[in-house]
Amino acid sequence: MKRTPLFHYHKDNSKLIEFAEFEMPLWFKGISEEHLTVRESLGLFDVSHMGRFLVKGKDATDFLNYLLPTDVLKVSKGRSFYTVFCNGEGGIVDDSVILKREENEYLVIGNAINIEKDWNWLKKHAKSFDVELNNLSDDSAMLALQGPKAEEVLQTLVKEDLKQIKRFSNFKAKIEDLEVIISRTGYTGEDGFEIIIFDVSYEEPQKALNLWNLLLSKGALPCGLGARDTLRLEAGMCLYGNDIDESVNPLEANLSWIVSFDKGDYLGREALIKVKEKGVKRLRKGFLMEDRGIPRAKCKILKDEEEVGIVSSGTFSPLLKKGIAQGYIKASLSKDDELVQIDIRGIKSLARVKTPPLYDTNLYGWKRIKV
Amino acid sequence: MKVKEYEVPEELYYTKEHEWVKVISKDRVIVGITDYAVKMLKDIVYFSLPRINQEINFMDSLGTVESIKAVSEIYSPLTGKVIKVNERLLSEPELAYNSPYQEGWIVEMEPKRLDDELKLLLKSEDYAKLLQNL
Numbered sequence: 193m194k195r196t197p198l199f200h201y202h203k204d205n206s207k208l209i210e211f212a213e214f215e216m217p218l219w220f221k222g223i224s225e226e227h228l229t230v231r232e233s234l235g236l237f238d239v240s241h242m243g244r245f246l247v248k249g250k251d252a253t254d255f256l257n258y259l260l261p262t263d264v265l266k267v268s269k270g271r272s273f274y275t276v277f278c279n280g281e282g283g284i285v286d287d288s289v290i291l292k293r294e295e296n297e298y299l300v301i302g303n304a305i306n307i308e309k310d311w312n313w314l315k316k317h318a319k320s321f322d323v324e325l326n327n328l329s330d331d332s333a334m335l336a337l338q339g340p341k342a343e344e345v346l347q348t349l350v351k352e353d354l355k356q357i358k359r360f361s362n363f364k365a366k367i368e369d370l371e372v373i374i375s376r377t378g379y380t381g382e383d384g385f386e387i388i389i390f391d392v393s394y395e396e397p398q399k400a401l402n403l404w405n406l407l408l409s410k411g412a413l414p415c416g417l418g419a420r421d422t423l424r425l426e427a428g429m430c431l432y433g434n435d436i437d438e439s440v441n442p443l444e445a446n447l448s449w450i451v452s453f454d455k456g457d458y459l460g461r462e463a464l465i466k467v468k469e470k471g472v473k474r475l476r477k478g479f480l481m482e483d484r485g486i487p488r489a490k491c492k493i494l495k496d497e498e499e500v501g502i503v504s505s506g507t508f509s510p511l512l513k514k515g516i517a518q519g520y521i522k523a524s525l526s527k528d529d530e531l532v533q534i535d536i537r538g539i540k541s542l543a544r545v546k547t548p549p550l551y552d553t554n555l556y557g558w559k560r561i562k563v
Numbered sequence: 564m565k566v567k568e569y570e571v572p573e574e575l576y577y578t579k580e581h582e583w584v585k586v587i588s589k590d591r592v593i594v595g596i597t598d599y600a601v602k603m604l605k606d607i608v609y610f611s612l613p614r615i616n617q618e619i620n621f622m623d624s625l626g627t628v629e630s631i632k633a634v635s636e637i638y639s640p641l642t643g644k645v646i647k648v649n650e651r652l653l654s655e656p657e658l659a660y661n662s663p664y665q666e667g668w669i670v671e672m673e674p675k676r677l678d679d680e681l682k683l684l685l686k687s688e689d690y691a692k693l694l695q696n697l
Binding site for chain 1: 605606608609611627629630631632634653
């Protein structure tokens with residue numbers, strides 16, 4: 193089993209689980225407590241298990257612009273963006289946050305479960321481009337500092353004025369003597385920063401452990417993958433392998449905002465144009481339970497006894513204190529407040545369609561903070 | 564007694580699936596899940612409980628308990644009829660975590676084959692050994 197540099201901390205302080213071949217913390221204090229702390233104050237996640245790939249060279253921008261449905265030419269230096277890699281049929285190979293570091297230098301963050309697939313995908317398509325690829329996944333670490341207090345706490349450690357760092361921006365910084373790259377992004381719906389540390393590994397973990405301990409000493413609560421999952425589900429973000437995979441295209445996944453049709457040719461464009469012309473039959477939406485019961489992946493969604501969709505992930509929301517889900521529903525039934533039933537192990541339970549975030553955005557989430 | 568961080572009351576009987584049985588009389592027992600079980604589940608957020616008068620066989624499903632992460636079956640440690648369910652668990656599922664052997668009890672049953680089936684359950688010292696080896 194794979195381990196991140198921070199495993200040396202996790203082994204004594206958390207309940208461990210296996211996730212994407214990694215031995216990772218499920219929780220330290222408990223999922224609910226960690227979840228609520230991120231919504232109300234500050235949590236710290238080890239996300240070193242994710243894939244990190246450096247793409248640089250003369251054709252780096254053109255290369256990514258060919259591989260992605262997003263118009264990479266419109267992305268400026270120092271910006272981070274969410275996107276997906278599509279195959280020729282428009283199916284999602286992986287979803288990713290990409291940091292544009294320099295004009296022709298990008299850091300691609302992919303899912304842990306797809307590290308090998310992404311690496312092969314990049315290598316396979318790089319042949320006709322002048323690019324240099326580097327898989328940094330095993331030789332770097334990544335911490336996610338998330339919650340409304342993230343800016344205040346990180347500001348005590350970096351000299352850059354964080355008020356000037358917008359959401360979805362990235363920059364190089366020094367924390368004590370450690371050089372890092374910081375991106376104002378995350379997977380919780382809250383404001384926060386993802387901090388990448390280079391030249392660190394499970395065997396040589398000290399740099400990552402030092403930063404982890406430093407951030408804990410500033411008051412961040414260590415959080416595990418359990419809270420990471422409940423937080424991203426409330427926020428409406430996709431988990432690869434559950435909510436999206438190669439059988440789904442980004443238009444069905446309700447990610448049309450990352451798809452450009454007027455940027456010229458790219459992998460999957462023809463297929464996506466066809467989908468667009470025909471119109472999508474199903475759409476990824478959020479669901480809030482009206483009845484008791486916790487929807488889980490693969491539960492059927494029903495309307496008037498007819499099957500109209502399927503849950504792709506579901507959980508209990510520690511914030512809303514009820515079942516929540518994400519799933520695919522017939523496009524004609526995908527409007528907010530549509531009432532449907534979810535078959536939870538034989539019990540048909542009432543649920544309401546809702547566009548995420550599922551929490552009240554006046555009270556929670558990064559948009560309530562001016563960033 | 565205490566095994567690692569888990570309470571194992573001596574007067575109870577146990578299953579390998581981490582249910583406990585308290586024998587009140589020959590026709591009345593109380594059933595719940597153990598301190599180990601609730602600590603493994605940790606964030607307990609939902610119970611589904613059997614109906615009153617429901618007849619349940621030895622080690623058939625008595626209901627489910629859900630943590631944020633997953634659903635687990637609760638197995639009936641005895642054959643018998645459900646005579647009472649702890650309805651407080653429906654609105655306060657955390658009772659099971661905070662008080663697995665008292666306020667977090669799950670059902671009361673009228674057992675049908677108490678003497679025979681008790682022999683199939685673990686005594687506290689055997690359950691303690693099981694926990695010791697986990």
